[in-house]
Amino acid sequence: MRNPWGWAALTGFSLLFFVFIYAPLFVIVGYSFNSNPVNMMIWERFTLDWYTGLFGLTERVMDPNSRAAYIESTDQMIAALKTSLTVAAFTTTIATVLGTATAIALARYRFRLRGFYNGFLMLPMMMPDIVLGIGLLIFFVTLGMQLSMLTIVIGHCTFLTSYVFIIVQARIAGIDPALEEASADLGASEWVTLRKVLLPQLAPGILGGALLAFVISMDDLVITYFISGTGDTTLPVFIFGMIRRGVKPEINAIATLIILASVVIAAAGLWLRSRKTD
Amino acid sequence: MAIRRQSAILGLLLAPATLFLGVFFLLPLLIIALFSFLTPGLYGGVEWSFYHWNYGRIFGWADGIMEVFEPVYLRILWRSLSFAALTVLVTLLLCYPVAFWVSRLPERSRLFFLFLITLPFFSSLIVRLYAWLLILKPTGFLNSALMGLGLIAQPLEILYTPTAVVLGMVYVMVPFMFLPLYAAVDNLDRAQVEASMDLGANRVQTFLKVVLPQTLPGIMGGAVIVFIPSVGNFIVPDILGGAKGLMIGNLVEQQFLSARNWPFGSALSMVIMSVVLTVLLVAVTRARKTGAGHA
Amino acid sequence: MDSLLEIRGARREFVTPEGDRIAALDGVDLDVGAKEFVTLLGPSGCGKTTLLRAISGFEALDGGTIRLGGADLTALPPFRRPLNTVFQSYALFGHMTVARNVGYALEVAGVPKRRREAEVAEALDKVGLSGMGARRPGQLSGGQRQRVALARAIVAKPRLLLLDEPLSALDRNLRQQMQIELKTLQDRLGIAFVFVTHDQEEALTMSDRIVVMRAGRIEQIGAPRDIYRRPRNRFVAEFIGETNLFPVTVDRVEGPTALARTAEGVELLLPAAGRKPGEAITAILRPTDFTLADKGIPGTVRSAVYLGSDLHLFVAPAAGGPEIRVTARDGQAAETGAAVHLAHDPARVHVLEGG
Numbered sequence: 001m002r003n004p005w006g007w008a009a010l011t012g013f014s015l016l017f018f019v020f021i022y023a024p025l026f027v028i029v030g031y032s033f034n035s036n037p038v039n040m041m042i043w044e045r046f047t048l049d050w051y052t053g054l055f056g057l058t059e060r061v062m063d064p065n066s067r068a069a070y071i072e073s074t075d076q077m078i079a080a081l082k083t084s085l086t087v088a089a090f091t092t093t094i095a096t097v098l099g100t101a102t103a104i105a106l107a108r109y110r111f112r113l114r115g116f117y118n119g120f121l122m123l124p125m126m127m128p129d130i131v132l133g134i135g136l137l138i139f140f141v142t143l144g145m146q147l148s149m150l151t152i153v154i155g156h157c158t159f160l161t162s163y164v165f166i167i168v169q170a171r172i173a174g175i176d177p178a179l180e181e182a183s184a185d186l187g188a189s190e191w192v193t194l195r196k197v198l199l200p201q202l203a204p205g206i207l208g209g210a211l212l213a214f215v216i217s218m219d220d221l222v223i224t225y226f227i228s229g230t231g232d233t234t235l236p237v238f239i240f241g242m243i244r245r246g247v248k249p250e251i252n253a254i255a256t257l258i259i260l261a262s263v264v265i266a267a268a269g270l271w272l273r274s275r276k277t278d
Numbered sequence: 279m280a281i282r283r284q285s286a287i288l289g290l291l292l293a294p295a296t297l298f299l300g301v302f303f304l305l306p307l308l309i310i311a312l313f314s315f316l317t318p319g320l321y322g323g324v325e326w327s328f329y330h331w332n333y334g335r336i337f338g339w340a341d342g343i344m345e346v347f348e349p350v351y352l353r354i355l356w357r358s359l360s361f362a363a364l365t366v367l368v369t370l371l372l373c374y375p376v377a378f379w380v381s382r383l384p385e386r387s388r389l390f391f392l393f394l395i396t397l398p399f400f401s402s403l404i405v406r407l408y409a410w411l412l413i414l415k416p417t418g419f420l421n422s423a424l425m426g427l428g429l430i431a432q433p434l435e436i437l438y439t440p441t442a443v444v445l446g447m448v449y450v451m452v453p454f455m456f457l458p459l460y461a462a463v464d465n466l467d468r469a470q471v472e473a474s475m476d477l478g479a480n481r482v483q484t485f486l487k488v489v490l491p492q493t494l495p496g497i498m499g500g501a502v503i504v505f506i507p508s509v510g511n512f513i514v515p516d517i518l519g520g521a522k523g524l525m526i527g528n529l530v531e532q533q534f535l536s537a538r539n540w541p542f543g544s545a546l547s548m549v550i551m552s553v554v555l556t557v558l559l560v561a562v563t564r565a566r567k568t569g570a571g572h573a
Numbered sequence: 574m575d576s577l578l579e580i581r582g583a584r585r586e587f588v589t590p591e592g593d594r595i596a597a598l599d600g601v602d603l604d605v606g607a608k609e610f611v612t613l614l615g616p617s618g619c620g621k622t623t624l625l626r627a628i629s630g631f632e633a634l635d636g637g638t639i640r641l642g643g644a645d646l647t648a649l650p651p652f653r654r655p656l657n658t659v660f661q662s663y664a665l666f667g668h669m670t671v672a673r674n675v676g677y678a679l680e681v682a683g684v685p686k687r688r689r690e691a692e693v694a695e696a697l698d699k700v701g702l703s704g705m706g707a708r709r710p711g712q713l714s715g716g717q718r719q720r721v722a723l724a725r726a727i728v729a730k731p732r733l734l735l736l737d738e739p740l741s742a743l744d745r746n747l748r749q750q751m752q753i754e755l756k757t758l759q760d761r762l763g764i765a766f767v768f769v770t771h772d773q774e775e776a777l778t779m780s781d782r783i784v785v786m787r788a789g790r791i792e793q794i795g796a797p798r799d800i801y802r803r804p805r806n807r808f809v810a811e812f813i814g815e816t817n818l819f820p821v822t823v824d825r826v827e828g829p830t831a832l833a834r835t836a837e838g839v840e841l842l843l844p845a846a847g848r849k850p851g852e853a854i855t856a857i858l859r860p861t862d863f864t865l866a867d868k869g870i871p872g873t874v875r876s877a878v879y880l881g882s883d884l885h886l887f888v889a890p891a892a893g894g895p896e897i898r899v900t901a902r903d904g905q906a907a908e909t910g911a912a913v914h915l916a917h918d919p920a921r922v923h924v925l926e927g928g
Binding site: 010011013014017018020021022024025027028031042097098099101102104105109111117119120121123124126127128129130131132134135136137138139142154155157158161165190191194212215218219221222226236239240243244247251252255258259262263265266269270 | 285287288290291292294295298299302303305306307309310313372373375376378379380391393394395396397398399400401402403404405406408409410411412413415419422449452506507509510511512513516517527530531534535540543544547550551554558562
Binding site for chain 1: 631
């Protein structure tokens with residue numbers, strides 16, 4: 001039915017599209033191994049200096065002629081990574097509980113404010129990061145709350161609850177309500193039905209929502225940027241700061257590691273999903 | 279639908295999120311609204327008195343003593359809106375053919391390319407933008423490559439221009455446009471396309487009369503999802519845009535982190551928020567109408 | 574018969590999205606005996622499913638009562654009602670094994686594991702699925718899932734089992750086999766079944782009594798034979814099986830037979846008992862009640878459909894009026910356009926009072 005030339009053109013365009021998406025990432029990876037620190041775009045030779053530099057394995061000298069331009073501080077970077085992981089762990093837990101509970105309430109109960117809740121739960125996700133970020137900043141400062149890891153977790157939970165809500169809601173929509181009726185029919189109370197039938201059925205959706213929440217929390221820049229204060233910085237904010245102070249070859253190394261980590265996480269997510277389908 | 283009594287469990291399920299979002303989402307938004315009408319203090323901070331010149335500075339009324347109307351703010355607002363609109367347009371034009379292509383692939387390769395599209399969701403925004411910084415720099419990948427090939431003599435100046443900003447936004451927003459589009463295209467009943475051609479419509483007519491109307495909800499969905507984060511974006515212009523690429527998000531950031539004029543920053547945020555809420559409202563009412571029409 | 578289930582004055586209203594009120598149940602009274610197989614039959618939207626869900630507790634009644642073995646169930650939530658349901662979609666729990674599905678009612682009731690296992694094995698045995706306990710519902714065929722749903726619903730030994738169109742997802746052969754098995758199982762368990770279907774053949778095959786419903790009301794309750802041979806009104810007559818309805822006026826009564834005539838002049842013989850000349854009635858004849866003969870109603874075959882064992886004819890009466898449906902036995906040749914005569918036994922005619 002399709003004309004072959006049209007299809008070939010479409011295929012060509014689509015493949016270029018994927019090149020557009022992935023080429024920039026390969027540029028970073030490629031140049032993270034380039035030894036030329038002055039113009040990173042001119043290939044000199046293969047090196048692991050920028051990686052070893054990241055981990056403080058190489059003696060670094062504060063000498064402008066030295067190859068290893070000093071990266072802020074390995075300790076700072078490790079601390080930022082730790083903060084990111086801690087924040088993401090807490091955020092994921094809280095947002096998953098809040099989002100799942102609300103999704104169940106909206107899908108399985110009829111009540112007067114249902115329509116309102118549906119819109120309200122979407123709003124944090126749709127609100128531009130910067131508005132939410134400065135709103136939280138003013139709120140915390142007005143309340144006299146010290147900006148810290150706690151405020152970051154709170155900030156992340158607001159919009160990630162939305163994400164989990166949407167993922168879990170989509171999953172519930174695919175579950176036959178007759179399952180819960182069957183459970184009630186067989187003598188299980190509302191609470192037992194929730195625990196023994198609905199939650200196990202929802203598990204893949206909840207897991208998916210949690211994974212998404214974790215990944216977005218790890219990656220959030222804007223909101224964290226406003227409410228992280230001086231003490232605790234997350235990895236994206238740390239890298240943002242480095243980039244603003246100028247391009248350094250070590251950033252390529254960090255960026256490559258982050259790309260690697262995200263590919264691993266995405267593959268794990270995919271694997272989880274494919275395992276759930278049987 | 280099952281009957282459910284409004285039980286204690288319903289309360290238990292709703293209370294945590296209600297409480298949490300009420301305090302940490304609604305209150306902060308209300309506080310922005312409040313701050314946007316307060317008087318900026320001389321050395322940062324606020325005075326708790328009513329003050330409407332924050333908006334005056336943006337929209338054209340100013341007392342001329344304390345605050346002056348600066349048309350630059352309206353220009354930057356206009357630029358933000360047009361950059362966001364342009365981002366929507368470009369992502370749409372890029373994604374629509376690809377969504378079509380992917381939906382027509384055999385199962386295995388379809389899943390593979392869908393995976394490739396979703397992968398950027400998992401990878402870092404800041405890293406992806408940084409890549410473009412490397413590529414667009416005067417001594418960057420693009421210029422090195424083009425000059426190496428002898429295509430240009432002088433490095434192109436793309437970085438720190440509006441082009442770079444829109445390019446960057448397109449790059450980070452592409453998956454958000456792609457997924458709703460793909461869902462719409464994939465939902466399309468292929469037999470309807472064949473029926474249209476069978477009834478004598480050519481490819482263009484079939485596209486305009488059958489395919490486009492039925493994928494419109496996906497297009498609208500993608501447009502909203504891309505437009506909203508674009509209009510208030512400050513990271514992309516911060517990294518890739520110069521003075522000419524400045525957007526309203528950058529203004530807000532400046533007011534909070536360097537100028538320390540929180541009330542004015544709040545007023546600017548209120549402007550972003552109203553744009554976003556307007557877009558959402560229009561989208562939702564439209565979706566309701568067409569949804570009712572289709573049902 | 575002492576009744577197990579007693580429904581009195583059941584009413585339930587729905588409000589449509591357009592704001593209209595629709596009575597899904599409009600004053601329903603029904604008794605079901607302790608070992609009876611009762612089928613709720615009717616077109617979609619007649620209220621049969623609402624009635625079933627009211628019994629199981631998933632729809633609240635706006636009025637009326639439901640009693641089981643004398644105890645009032647009306648206000649009880651589903652999980653406190655001592656009856657079980659086989660769902661249309663089976664509603665098997667995909668995350669549990671077959672054995673855990675079947676044992677679910679016992680599990681939530683806190684029955685110890687050892688006893689539970691014994692009862693699960695027994696229930697699986699009853700439905701012919703011994704040894705399948707370790708499988709997952711996803712690995713079973715449609716018919717096997719159906720049996721698991723059945724085993725799950727009988728494991729707690731309810732006195733009443735509700736079945737919501739449980740056979741509708743099965744293909745024709747399996748459906749007929751399951752009809753027989755269900756009936757046998759009901760006899761063996763000695764409990765009451767309330768079965769919902771829109772398939773009249775299914776209802777006729779299995780039921781002790783059929784409840785024909787329309788627009789939230791019961792039109793007729795009776796044994797399959799009664800419902801088929803002696804429908805109370807046009808709706809029941811037309812809903813159950815194929816029917817010829819003749820609005821006729823009684824012409825004269827001669828001994829045991831009366832002669833009646835349609836407005837067009839088609840003549841029918843019917844039992845004389847209670848007939849008076851000049852009376853307007855509706856005569857009902859099933860297609861199988863006619864035979865092709867030398868005498869009788871003259872007509873022309875308009876179309877003939879061959880259906881395996883017999884031949885379905887549509888015959889236009891020479892006098893005029895609607896075509897008459899006739900089932901001729903195989904071997905009786907009648908081609909389109911052939912002139913035929915339709916004879917019938919007067920005793921087979923069922924009469925509805927009124928025109």
